[in-house]
Amino acid sequence: MPASDDTDATDDAVGRRTLLRAKELWQSSPLGTERAVQAGDESAVSEPGSAAGAFLGGDHDGRSYRLYVPPGYDADEPVPLLVFLHGCRQTPAAFAAETGMNEVAADETFLVAYPKQSRFGNPLRCWNWYDDTAATRGAGELAWLADLTRSVIDEFAVDEDRVYVAGLSAGGSMAARAIVEYTDLFAAAGVHSGPAYDAVGSVFAALSQMYRGDGQDGHEAGIEAYEAMADRARAIPTIVFHGTDDDVVDVTNARQLTEGTLRASHRGVNGEVETLELEPDRVETDVSGPYEYTRRQYRDGTGTLVVEEWLVDGMGHAWSGGSPNGRFTAPEGPDASRLLWRFVSEYEKSTLEAAADARWTLPVVGPVSLSRLSRVRARGREAISRLLER
Template identity: 45%
Template sequence: MKNPFAHGSLPPIPLPDLTEATRLTRSGRLGEATALIGRLLGRGQPEATPPFEPSPLTPPTIDGEAIEITPRPGGAPRPQAPPAGRGAFLALTHRGPAGTRDYKLFVPPGSGDSSLPLILMLHGCTQDPDDFAAGTGMNKLAEEAGCLVAYPRQPASANPSKCWNWFNDENQHRGQGEAALLAELTRAIIGERRVDPARVYVAGLSAGGAAAAILAVTYPDLFAAVGVHSGLACGAARDMASAFAAMRQGGATVRPAPSAIPAIVFHGDRDTTVHPGNGDSLVSQFTADRSGLRETSQTGRAPGGHGYRRTLHSAADGTVLCEQWTIQGGGHAWSGGQPAGSFTDPRGPDASAEMLRFFLAQCHPGLGAKAPC
């Protein structure tokens, strides 16, 4: 029988994995089931790719307006303490009522007394803050734009594969579990550093992307926008069995976001770890019940790299509520990432640059921004 959820010829997660997850869950062996999810989310490392070689490209357009797509070729060493005058990458620990987590914080040079934007970056399974920072290249972009970037660390004590536990119901509600812990950590940084509270954003990859979506849905008063790469919508799963089903099949029906938080979504159409249909579910979550949205799309190709489709969901006044990037031929990896990190695809387009561009155009409507957006 043909799988009704099949995405073209995309190989789904093998059915034996789903059966095994169900068996482990029913027998109460939740730790082993969690580890199995982590192994599957951590298996998507792409094969080595040839060096990135940019080639000429006519800029794509939407309704006649040129869109700048900026590739970021080459690699970077694993982050160490930056040289003097180039900012700082600090190793810190948050301790609060909701729990304790180590995190790394990039502070750009010359921040002085300015109130800066803050981006919370949530790594994927098997990763850590240094790896994620190296792979996304977000610190370099934040240095240029003048942003703080925080990278919480999920320890193996919380998940054997260091995944954020997005699939547990207790972590999908305001004031509970990992959602409460990450929100508390974010508020602590806002209180301790010079942060513009109207310009606080969250992004993540894979399990971290799913956790970012949960934070956007449960704490829309805290975050001005969300970026999800190769992740899943809030509510896509409630337990181990439904997590495997969502990863394998995609396209789950999820509840609408309670407020119109702007979202940018990236997903490779050849992702065999988290089904590409989950990208569509995320878009549905952040655009549902928003009447009068206008949808416009354009296609293009990163220089020397992947093709893509970029779709904008805009209000009548032109405000973009949701932006979706489908990477043609992309797998389970950060698009346009640096080879110094894991789960990256240097063939672009550059997800980090596009997320940052999208974020800095957003200010939280309920808070007074201290700088123009």
């Protein structure tokens, strides 16, 4: 999984006080970053070569993270939030620089939280996506990621309907887990070069899954994801990127992730009965620099676009369209950062929940209100209509 210089001293935690102070500055003055400099909070200033705005350092429950606040942020106007998970041996600062996601956030006005895996958590700073004690609802690292997300929502003006999660490699795998385990928190996800949901259960099985994709097939992954969502089951829109020449995480993983996401989403909307056809609704091929790529779009039983899959022919284990100065980027590939945002930003959590709610049957316990039943059905039809506009 991707390696980069993780000795950047600027990535050390600077404490919760910095975030609170920066928030006060943003609320009290349109000068934003300039006021932060005057106040002596240099950690709130964007680093050289990064987008305008503020790239803050913080600490949450003993673990550090970075938060990018775009120049257009207004504390009186809630904006979307993307939780962006780095790969192994990367830091948030390196990941931000290599993907250019802060530049996208500056253009589109959304917050980006970059949680940091510690060496204590994993010697290579990998997110432990394969370990159920670290990556299930209410447990370990995934619980911390969810709690951090809620903390950012509480401290900044965030549109809770538009909170997303994405990542690369180990971070992508953790994002695939997060969208399943916390459908009540994240609306949609992005997975770049990572295995499917709950593909394995040990380090050795994880390596086998990564290199050969033989730990679990997409059908099994879909069933497990659906069961994990329990009464929170719904469609889990996900955009998938993968290089066909990836020698770290085999491209088989992308196909399994696509199938698993489709099956889990289909069951989440239509219940236990599965009648899903795994054929894309749209296939597009094109060229980006030296790479040919195939883009496939898949919809669920309601017509909702659930998976958009980008397979880049000849690309290795690298962020597509990343910085030319990155160690693990493919600068001439399709711009994964902007494509990811374009996909996830179309989804609202409440709309997806309403579409799933439309299939509910009200229990008959005493008189049933026909007007209430009508309202539930109407809300479901409205939600489905909005999704069909995609």
